[in-house]
Amino acid sequence: MKEPVMPGAVPNPLRDVLDRRLPRIAGPSVLVLFGVTGDLARKKLLPAIYDLANRGLLPPGFGLVGFARRDWAHQDFAQVAHEAVREHARTPFREDVWRQLSEGMRFVPGELHDDDAFDKLADTVRELDADRGTGGNYAFYLSLPPKLFPTVVTQLKRSGLAESEEHAWRRVVIEKPFGHDLKSAQDLNAVVDDVFPPQSVFRIDHYLGKETVQNLMALRFANTLFEPIWNRSYIDHVQITMAEDIGVGGRAGYYDGIGAARDVIQNHLLQLLALVAMEEPLSFTADAIRAEKEKALSAVELPEDLETATARGQYAAGWQGGASVVGYLEEEGIPSDSTTETYAAIKLGVNTRRWAGVPFYLRTGKRLGRRVTEVALVFQRTANRVFSHTATEEQGANSLVIRVQPDEGVTLRFGSKVPGAAMEVRDVSMDFSYGESFTEASPEAYERLILDVLIGDPPLFPRQEEVELSWRILDPIEEHWVKAGRPEQYESGAWGPKSAHELLARDGRQWRRP
Ligand SMILES: NC(=O)c1ccc[n+]([C@@H]2O[C@H](COP(=O)([O-])OP(=O)(O)OC[C@H]3O[C@@H](n4cnc5c(N)ncnc54)[C@H](OP(=O)(O)O)[C@@H]3O)[C@@H](O)[C@H]2O)c1
Known part of the structure; x- marks a missing residue:
């Protein structure tokens, strides 16, 4: 919903931050969960709903x-x-909270093409309105294969x-992937x-619900320190990494034919790029x-030569976490001639005026050295005029x-003098850690996002234009890869294929070892 703006008012980005410190509690409503027997519902959605109830953020009239x-x-x-809540919830189990939540739980059995099942669903939510005062407000969460x-x-x-209806809202929540290319996303x-x-459409990219991702905006726009150097005059390049240490696991059916770039770069990594590259919004x-x-x-501009500006790979057998693991092509459910990439860079x-000439390197992969997601801004080197080569090597x-x-x-x-009589400079780190600096635990991304859906607060959900822009970036790369043949194999537990290292080496740079 658009906020009313006073004539002549000066937009104040901090105003919304202050508002957001007040407790945000959902009003009477029903959440209908399709795909409730799935992995996502069991591990994330049902526990997040309980955690919201436990934090007092769901109304007594919730269904x-x-x-x-x-x-x-x-x-x-x-x-x-x-069972899902006992196994996966983040907050302690409280019988009174559970009792109140479970009193509002209903189940409707049926096939998705079955009209009678949907008529039964309509009766069920209306009964909840009558029994629990849920007010005719319904959110439909599609935790289903796309x-x-x-x-x-x-x-x-x-x-x-x-x-x-009048005074009652209807919303739909769609899980990623939003299509597999521009055309299917538009369809x-x-x-x-x-x-x-x-x-009323809430597209979930759960990365945007993560505390650190939202902190990117706080870091940039609530401080004086970073924004003046957040540009091409100081930054040499940006690296955005999402590395997984696991393989395809039980997701073979979904993953094969989709691959790393569509699964991660199109949504999570391009959203991170947008938050790093964008200008300060007028408000939140x-x-x-x-x-x-x-x-x-x-x-965003694609390099002219996609062959040298992209890399992709497929994990081969190897060792990970002290165990021997099979390669992608030997995984259960994966065709032995699959050309799906499990690594993409x-x-x-x-x-833009801020970023012209600064490369953004994006990479994601499975079975890499460790599980980590980070955004790294790498600064230009100083002339180091007064230091000898050995002092700064x-x-x-x-x-x-x-x-x-x-973490x-x-x-x-940054560089710091090594203690001692000689002038020698070595890298040191200054760390801020959420766990150490705040007593409040970060909510799970899904908690934040489900609450936002029920409240009707959309800033953390990409709209269709963003989805289409991301596919416009990725589609030419995918088309190039189809023509390029098989992805290169890389050893499980290593940091991706040789071509990925060559991609940066050609520019005189190297990937960070997170
Ligand atoms: N799992 C994750 O961590 C994760 C992360 C990000 C996004 N997502 C997205 O979230 C959605 C759900 O993922 P998931 O991992 O939970 O998938 P999943 O484990 O495969 O579960 C899919 C659900 O869909 C139901 N379903 C499948 N075919 C159906 C049909 N023909 N008619 C009715 N119901 C059917 C299944 O019910 P039955 O028990 O009846 O088969 C199950 O409840 C997908 O869009 C996925 O891309 C998942």
Whole structure:
């Protein structure tokens, strides 16, 4: 919802930050969870809903409806949710909180193409309105394989569930991936757009719910220190990394044919790039933030030679965590001739006055050295005029590293004199760690995002324009890779294929070892 603006008022970005310190509590509502038997629901969504209830952020009149192809009664669903909460919730289990939450739980068995099941769903949410005072406010969370999104959205329309009423809202939550290329993203959006107005569509990129990702804006715009050097005059290049140490695991069916770039770069890494590259928004409203991110994404330029500016790989057998592991092509459910990449690296430019000439290197991969996500701004070197070569030979470039996971925080790396009679400079780190500096635990990204959906607060959800801009960046690279043949193999537990190291070496740079 757009905020009213007083005539002549000067926008004040801090105003929204202050507002956000007040407790934000969801109003009466029902969350309908499709795909409730899936991995995401069990590990993340059901525990996050309980944690929200435990923190007092859900209203007493809250309803949770599970929909799946199981012959379950309401109590069976509550039992499954109970187990998921006991296993994965972050806050302690409290019987009184659980009792209140479970009293609002309902289950509707059925197939997605079954009209009767959706009519039953409509009856169920209306009964909750009557029994629990949920007010006709419904959020539909599609935690399903993406090919099923159109079926559900069409059913929601047919059954009248999508139609908002006076004083009652209807929202739909779509899990990534939003399509697998520009065309499919547009097709999906056409289906959703036909049923829900844009302000009722919440596209989840759970990275945006992470505390450190939001801290990128605080770091840049609430401090004097960083913004003056956040540009091409001081920054040599930017590295954005999301590394996983695990393989494809049980996600073979989803992952093969999609690959690392579509799974991670199109959404998480390009969103991080947008937050690093964008200009200061006029306020922290959704429209203002999204407008700046879209400008940054529109300014992204692909290098002319995609062969030398990209790299991709597929993990081979090796050792990880002291265990021997199989290669991607030997994983269960993966065809032995698959050309899907499990590692992708790309070099991009951002053609703005702030960033012209500064390369942004993005990389992601499975079975790499360790699990880490970070954004590193690597600064230009000084002339080091007064130091002898030997005094600074161990000094690297200054860098500012925003650690997104697992150890959330910020590291500043710079040169310092080694104690002793000689003048020798070596790199040291100054660390800020969320865990040490704050007593408040960071909420799980899904907690924050589910609460935002129920409140109707959209800044952390990408809109369709951002999704399309990201596919416009990635599609030419994917097309190039199809022609380029098989990805290069890399050893499990190593930091990616040789071509990825060559990509930076050609520019006289190297990847950071996080
Ligand atoms: N898992 C993650 O960590 C993660 C992270 C980011 C995004 N996502 C996204 O979240 C969504 C769900 O992921 P997931 O990992 O939970 O998937 P999943 O474990 O494969 O679960 C999929 C769910 O969809 C249901 N389903 C599948 N085919 C169906 C059909 N024909 N009719 C009705 N229901 C059907 C399954 O129910 P049945 O039990 O009846 O088969 C199950 O509840 C996907 O869009 C995924 O890309 C997942």
